[in-house]
Amino acid sequence: MKDLLFCVAAVTCMSISCAHSEEPTRLSAEALAIAVQLREQALEDSTAYDFVAGLTTEIGPRLAGGDNDLRAREWVIARFKALGFDRVWTEPVSYAKWVRRGESAAIVAPYPARLAVSALGGSPGTAKGGLRGTIVKFDDFKALQAADAASVKGKIVYIAYRLRAARDGSGYAPASAGRTNGPALAAKLGAKALVLRSAGSDSNRLPHTGVTEFEPGGAKIPAAALSNPDADLLERMLAGGKPVTLQLDLDCGTEGTYTGANVIGQVTGSERPDEVIAIGGHLDSWDPGTGAIDDGAGVAIAAGAGHLISALAQKPRRSVRIIAFANEESGDIGGIAYAVAHKADVGAHILGAESDFGAGRIWRLSSQVKPEALGAIDQMMQVLAPLGIERGHNGHAEGGDFDSMGSAGMALLELNQDGTHYFDWHHTANDTLDKIDAKDLNQNVAAYAAFAYLAAQADGTFGSAPGAVFAPPPATAGQ
Amino acid sequence: MKDLLFCVAAVTCMSISCAHSEEPTRLSAEALAIAVQLREQALEDSTAYDFVAGLTTEIGPRLAGGDNDLRAREWVIARFKALGFDRVWTEPVSYAKWVRRGESAAIVAPYPARLAVSALGGSPGTAKGGLRGTIVKFDDFKALQAADAASVKGKIVYIAYRLRAARDGSGYAPASAGRTNGPALAAKLGAKALVLRSAGSDSNRLPHTGVTEFEPGGAKIPAAALSNPDADLLERMLAGGKPVTLQLDLDCGTEGTYTGANVIGQVTGSERPDEVIAIGGHLDSWDPGTGAIDDGAGVAIAAGAGHLISALAQKPRRSVRIIAFANEESGDIGGIAYAVAHKADVGAHILGAESDFGAGRIWRLSSQVKPEALGAIDQMMQVLAPLGIERGHNGHAEGGDFDSMGSAGMALLELNQDGTHYFDWHHTANDTLDKIDAKDLNQNVAAYAAFAYLAAQADGTFGSAPGAVFAPPPATAGQ
Numbered sequence: 001m002k003d004l005l006f007c008v009a010a011v012t013c014m015s016i017s018c019a020h021s022e023e024p025t026r027l028s029a030e031a032l033a034i035a036v037q038l039r040e041q042a043l044e045d046s047t048a049y050d051f052v053a054g055l056t057t058e059i060g061p062r063l064a065g066g067d068n069d070l071r072a073r074e075w076v077i078a079r080f081k082a083l084g085f086d087r088v089w090t091e092p093v094s095y096a097k098w099v100r101r102g103e104s105a106a107i108v109a110p111y112p113a114r115l116a117v118s119a120l121g122g123s124p125g126t127a128k129g130g131l132r133g134t135i136v137k138f139d140d141f142k143a144l145q146a147a148d149a150a151s152v153k154g155k156i157v158y159i160a161y162r163l164r165a166a167r168d169g170s171g172y173a174p175a176s177a178g179r180t181n182g183p184a185l186a187a188k189l190g191a192k193a194l195v196l197r198s199a200g201s202d203s204n205r206l207p208h209t210g211v212t213e214f215e216p217g218g219a220k221i222p223a224a225a226l227s228n229p230d231a232d233l234l235e236r237m238l239a240g241g242k243p244v245t246l247q248l249d250l251d252c253g254t255e256g257t258y259t260g261a262n263v264i265g266q267v268t269g270s271e272r273p274d275e276v277i278a279i280g281g282h283l284d285s286w287d288p289g290t291g292a293i294d295d296g297a298g299v300a301i302a303a304g305a306g307h308l309i310s311a312l313a314q315k316p317r318r319s320v321r322i323i324a325f326a327n328e329e330s331g332d333i334g335g336i337a338y339a340v341a342h343k344a345d346v347g348a349h350i351l352g353a354e355s356d357f358g359a360g361r362i363w364r365l366s367s368q369v370k371p372e373a374l375g376a377i378d379q380m381m382q383v384l385a386p387l388g389i390e391r392g393h394n395g396h397a398e399g400g401d402f403d404s405m406g407s408a409g410m411a412l413l414e415l416n417q418d419g420t421h422y423f424d425w426h427h428t429a430n431d432t433l434d435k436i437d438a439k440d441l442n443q444n445v446a447a448y449a450a451f452a453y454l455a456a457q458a459d460g461t462f463g464s465a466p467g468a469v470f471a472p473p474p475a476t477a478g479q
Numbered sequence: 480m481k482d483l484l485f486c487v488a489a490v491t492c493m494s495i496s497c498a499h500s501e502e503p504t505r506l507s508a509e510a511l512a513i514a515v516q517l518r519e520q521a522l523e524d525s526t527a528y529d530f531v532a533g534l535t536t537e538i539g540p541r542l543a544g545g546d547n548d549l550r551a552r553e554w555v556i557a558r559f560k561a562l563g564f565d566r567v568w569t570e571p572v573s574y575a576k577w578v579r580r581g582e583s584a585a586i587v588a589p590y591p592a593r594l595a596v597s598a599l600g601g602s603p604g605t606a607k608g609g610l611r612g613t614i615v616k617f618d619d620f621k622a623l624q625a626a627d628a629a630s631v632k633g634k635i636v637y638i639a640y641r642l643r644a645a646r647d648g649s650g651y652a653p654a655s656a657g658r659t660n661g662p663a664l665a666a667k668l669g670a671k672a673l674v675l676r677s678a679g680s681d682s683n684r685l686p687h688t689g690v691t692e693f694e695p696g697g698a699k700i701p702a703a704a705l706s707n708p709d710a711d712l713l714e715r716m717l718a719g720g721k722p723v724t725l726q727l728d729l730d731c732g733t734e735g736t737y738t739g740a741n742v743i744g745q746v747t748g749s750e751r752p753d754e755v756i757a758i759g760g761h762l763d764s765w766d767p768g769t770g771a772i773d774d775g776a777g778v779a780i781a782a783g784a785g786h787l788i789s790a791l792a793q794k795p796r797r798s799v800r801i802i803a804f805a806n807e808e809s810g811d812i813g814g815i816a817y818a819v820a821h822k823a824d825v826g827a828h829i830l831g832a833e834s835d836f837g838a839g840r841i842w843r844l845s846s847q848v849k850p851e852a853l854g855a856i857d858q859m860m861q862v863l864a865p866l867g868i869e870r871g872h873n874g875h876a877e878g879g880d881f882d883s884m885g886s887a888g889m890a891l892l893e894l895n896q897d898g899t900h901y902f903d904w905h906h907t908a909n910d911t912l913d914k915i916d917a918k919d920l921n922q923n924v925a926a927y928a929a930f931a932y933l934a935a936q937a938d939g940t941f942g943s944a945p946g947a948v949f950a951p952p953p954a955t956a957g958q
Contacts, residue, residue: 057590057712057715057716057719060591232911232912233911233912236532236536289684428684432712434711
């Protein structure tokens with residue numbers, strides 16, 4: 001989710017990228033040699049795989065605020081300590097707690113059929129006994145935006161858009177738009193409920209859940225995703241020309257406030273302990289699966305990288321901080337909380353990256369750094385290129401849970417993973433350990449270990465400063 | 480399922496394959512030319528795809544004896560008439576009715592986890608409140624056969640065998656052995672229940688159901704399949720060395736007797752109406768999916784082939800009979816009923832084949848015909864080879880629902896479909912229309928239309944006779 005919290009501050013401050021008189025940031029030959037050694041160690045190390053295997057086996061699903069939330073945090077705290085992080089602590093994160101108790105959907109007419117359905121996170125439940133209505137179909141979210149209220153009022157909106165698989169995940173934004181924003185819009189237009197084709201590239205009877213966003217005080221309607229084969233079935237009936245009646249029963253909703261926490265482990269720097277290289281993933285997951293690729297893998301990659309750095313003969317100059325964020329899934333809640341707590345120290349957050357796109361191999365590195373640091377990024381690429389990683393652009397980088405810190409002026413890297421199959425499993429019951437290839441996971445660990453260590457050792461910074469402006473996010477950025 | 484009903488009769492009768500004085504069976508040039516025309520028409524015809532699309536859209540799941548059983552039969556009767564079959568009738572099929580009302584499973588210790596589970600067809604339910612027990616693991620059915628009762632008594636048996644995907648489906652027999660025969664054996668050994676890794680080659684959280692067989696009057700225990708990722712999870716916990724406790728709740732069981740029916744359509748022959756070429760599939764399906772590949776496709780292929788033959792300018796010499804069998808899934812019940820009703824006419828059942836292995840392309844044709852008919856099969860191959868079909872063996876052919884007729888002396892063909900992906904979806908909620916490629920389906924229709932027509936026109940027979948013995952089934956034949 002894009003976060004605009006700090007934009008006003010950012011544009012009113014002097015951009016660090018204009019301070020051209022600075023010395024170029026450099027990496028020493030010694031640091032590069034140790035980074036190569038870390039890279040090679042990472043490819044043979046089982047820490048990250050053991051981490052995500054343990055987390056998905058011993059804890060499982062980690063719905064933010066759910067039964068496993070505290071258990072998962074305690075598990076990560078213990079594991080971070082065992083991995084050699086010299087400081088491990090938590091920082092509170094509070095949010096409205098959403099719960100899922102049950103859900104079902106069925107076509108009533110013209111031909112009865114039970115459907116595989118998942119309530120969207122944030123959806124209210126239906127009244128007891130469910131609701132029933134006639135389907136009105138829209139090809140995509142844009143078509144719903146162009147609809148008049150008369151065509152929608154009292155009906156169940158159906159959005160048919162199918163996600164296209166792509167290595168760079170570019171198919172997700174147009175598919176998730178209907179999920180994130182469709183229900184609020186349909187509610188405004190007077191719809192009774194909304195169902196959509198899952199934002200997924202698979203053909204399994206496993207619907208893809210995910211968050212939907214309503215405006216505070218705005219109208220809310222129940223909203224759910226159908227699996228792709230169920231969406232196909234619905235569309236075949238609609239194509240037959242007879243009205244299609246759907247029965248929807250969702251037992252879910254928001255229940256008060258919950259206070260969880262970001263879990264933070266640190267390999268404290270030997271020379272500049274207050275300067276931080278921050279890496280991480282998010283600990284929460286949607287509940288149907290066990291959160292292996294989203295985002296046990298991300299936390300595991302960061303933890304695996306941090307462990308290798310902690311085990312070096314000499315501690316890094318700067319601190320390396322490993323963050324397991326709380327409740328990313330409801331809208332980067334943990335990341336926003338981190339920024340609220342740490343934005344005053346944004347200049348000390350030297351460089352950061354979150355891993356939150358599965359466990360596929362990293363194929364590209366983009367950056368959000370000051371021009372004087374581009375030479376150091378080129379030096380990093382000497383270590384990363386043998387992993388099959390190509391250099392992307394410098395400008396805006398997607399930071400995931402670090403986006404709020406990025407908006408406040410933090411330099412970021414974006415290590416793009418191969419997402420060709422990510423949306424086959426994302427937010428479904430199929431998000432399980434078997435979807436992770438240990439060798440691919442280790443390629444990620446190698447990249448994170450190398451870049452985090454090099455940033456910790458760098459002579460000079462990457463441009464982090466209060467209000468630093470790098471480049472605006474592209475208009476097409478995903479949800 | 481192998482059926483031994485008629486073996487005693489078969490071995491005591493004279494084998495037709497020893498009557499070497501007969502004339503060779505031949506196909507005329509005119510018949511071969513029309514078969515080529517049928518083949519080419521079939522590749523462009525949408526009858527079969529429309530059939531399976533309609534059946535899965537308008538009816539959906541077709542559990543034998545379930546809510547959709549009668550609706551499905553009425554649908555097929557109407558469709559058979561619309562396709563131009565001049566005779567359409569039903570023949571009753573009675574069996575014990577099995578019902579599924581609900582099911583759940585969870586690991587209780589060492590780490591709580593809900594599991595994706597499906598009760599096996601024929602399983603009794605658990606007592607209200609379910610049952611709880613310690614898991615004892617066996618690598619495969621053979622290991623369970625070698626177990627002593629002391630290691631099993633009072634426990635929940637788990638069979639870990641994983642099905643290997645193969646074009647010829649050879650991975651199924653060792654995997655389904657545990658499902659079909661494991662629960663009866665475990666019950667005898669004193670186990671409390673049995674769960675097994677699904678007989679499936681996928682990695683989806685969708686368990687593969689299927690029949691399990693208990694001896695009449697023998698001990699019965701609740702039995703269910705876990706999805707592959709859930710089996711992985713269970714095995715990771717077992718590998719940790721702590722005892723694993725499972726909670727199993729199955730609300731299912733046998734409820735009296737149901738009388739359904741085989742639905743039969745016929746294109747009645749112009750010269751020898753009482754001689755029959757019999758093709759078909761089975762109409763029932765397991766309930767989690769919509770029975771697209773198992774076996775809506777099979778009925779659709781036969782119906783599509785029959786339709787093209789019915790639309791020829793001249794009716795075939797012999798009758799072509801299209802059979803939608805009842806309740807294959809509980810053990811060829813419809814096929815056995817057909818044999819009971821028709822075994823006296825086995826000699827008039829000139830040649831038969833059932834399609835029941837999905838909708839993949841046919842790659843091989845094996846036969847169970849008399850030696851004098853092998854030249855005619857070679858002639859058929861001239862029409863089938865351009866479809867990418869190679870010649871298999873002559874001897875025993877798997878006939879599916881025709882196996883009982885085969886045991887009684889009916890000549891059979893076995894048209895092997897590519898089953899590489901069949902067990903990804905077989906008996907799961909994923910058995911839906913999107914798994915069928917229309918072009919591959921039509922390749923099947925082309926083969927069935929060509930062979931059925933040629934057999935109907937043949938000068939001479941293929942060896943069907945009361946008690947005819949062709950070759951014994953191989954010892955490794957699947958369930």
